Amino acid sequence: MSPKFLNATALVALALAMLTQGQSARALDWTKVSGKDITLFYPAQMSWEMLLTQSEHGGAEKFRDGKNCRGCHEGEEQNSGNLIVGDKSVEATPIPGKPGSIKLNVKAAHDAERIYFQLAFAPGAQPDAGMDKEFSTKVAIMFDDGGVAEAGRAGCWAACHDNATRMPSAAGKETTKYLARSRVSVTRKGGEEIKPAAEIDAIRAAGGFLEYWQARLVASAPPKVVDGTVLEKRSEREAAAVTAEATESNGQWIVTFSRKLDAGAGYKAITAGKAYTVGFSVHAGHAAHRFHYVSLEKTLAIDAPTKASGTPDFVAAQF
Numbered sequence: 001m002s003p004k005f006l007n008a009t010a011l012v013a014l015a016l017a018m019l020t021q022g023q024s025a026r027a028l029d030w031t032k033v034s035g036k037d038i039t040l041f042y043p044a045q046m047s048w049e050m051l052l053t054q055s056e057h058g059g060a061e062k063f064r065d066g067k068n069c070r071g072c073h074e075g076e077e078q079n080s081g082n083l084i085v086g087d088k089s090v091e092a093t094p095i096p097g098k099p100g101s102i103k104l105n106v107k108a109a110h111d112a113e114r115i116y117f118q119l120a121f122a123p124g125a126q127p128d129a130g131m132d133k134e135f136s137t138k139v140a141i142m143f144d145d146g147g148v149a150e151a152g153r154a155g156c157w158a159a160c161h162d163n164a165t166r167m168p169s170a171a172g173k174e175t176t177k178y179l180a181r182s183r184v185s186v187t188r189k190g191g192e193e194i195k196p197a198a199e200i201d202a203i204r205a206a207g208g209f210l211e212y213w214q215a216r217l218v219a220s221a222p223p224k225v226v227d228g229t230v231l232e233k234r235s236e237r238e239a240a241a242v243t244a245e246a247t248e249s250n251g252q253w254i255v256t257f258s259r260k261l262d263a264g265a266g267y268k269a270i271t272a273g274k275a276y277t278v279g280f281s282v283h284a285g286h287a288a289h290r291f292h293y294v295s296l297e298k299t300l301a302i303d304a305p306t307k308a309s310g311t312p313d314f315v316a317a318q319f
């Protein structure tokens with residue numbers, strides 16, 4: 001059709017198509033990207049500090065000696081979740097009937113400008129925890145580019161502390177995720193005193209923080225997307241650089257996250273040749289806080305495996 005025959009209806013249709021396609025999904029055919037299934041499990045109240053205590057966690061000494069979480073636990077996620085989801089010794093207030101684990105299919109890709117993740121999962125039959133009234137289901141990615149060594153070894157547990165909100169040493173206080181390096185000292189109960197601002201700034205400038213993205217899902221409406229960083233606390237950005245789209249069909253969610261490879265100051269640069277650690281979480285059944293499912297530490301390479309990434313779990317190839 002030549003332009004002069006474009007009538008008003010056609011113009012509106014064209015404009016709508018451009019709007020709904022957005023700048024992202026145009027050329028990316030997810031059916032051509034291979035995915036990997038991973039298992040996310042319920043972590044209960046097993047904090048970083050507890051996991052480092054041999055009398056409470058059989059893997060503590062070997063972990064301290066250099067064996068990563070997945071070195072002992074990969075393949076056991078479903079069992080671990082089933083074991084601890086209702087075990088009062090590690091979960092003070094179990095949610096009756098809560099499944100212990102959930103499967104997540106992960107795909108990653110990039111183009112010249114952006115990185116994309118497609119996450120697919122089905123929450124299944126979930127009891128209503130009634131904690132997050134607004135959002136029944138939320139999915140998140142947390143990642144590091146090597147700036148936080150303990151995240152490379154333990155994924156999300158690097159940020160999960162005994163004094164965080166609703167954890168055993170919270171003492172009624174609200175404390176978000178944080179990294180141990182932000183504290184003056186850390187005991188079995190976590191760390192309370194935050195280092196002086198200048199020191200925190202220096203750690204941040206050296207890349208010693210984690211980045212996270214979360215999509216809060218609503219059936220038949222765009223998800224609410226938040227992103228931010230974790231260092232001395234979880235800091236959410238006022239305007240997210242990350243975008244997400246989500247669809248739900250027969251109980252299965254497909255969520256696509258995307259952001260610019262270079263999202264500017266304060267975000268982790270995503271570049272070929274760097275190794276990334278990624279962790280995933282899903283809140284289901286109107287759950288909040290720790291009442292989620294989490295993955296062990298996973299690795300991501302951009303374009304091709306690097307020495308540091310070994311054989312990565314996910315490779316984001318260019319399309």
Ligand code: HEC
Binds near residue numbers: 058067071080153157
């Ligand atoms: C050297 C092996 C080893 C390493 C490394 C290790 N663990 Fe464990 N983990 C164990 C053993 C053994 C148990 C069961 C006995 C116990 O709880 O002490 C266990 C128990 C657990 C449990 C309770 C559920 C279950 O399956 O028994 C969780 C959750 C867990 N570990 C998470 C982690 C995380 C997270 C890390 C990394 C920070 C980690 N582990 C590192 C050996 C290990």
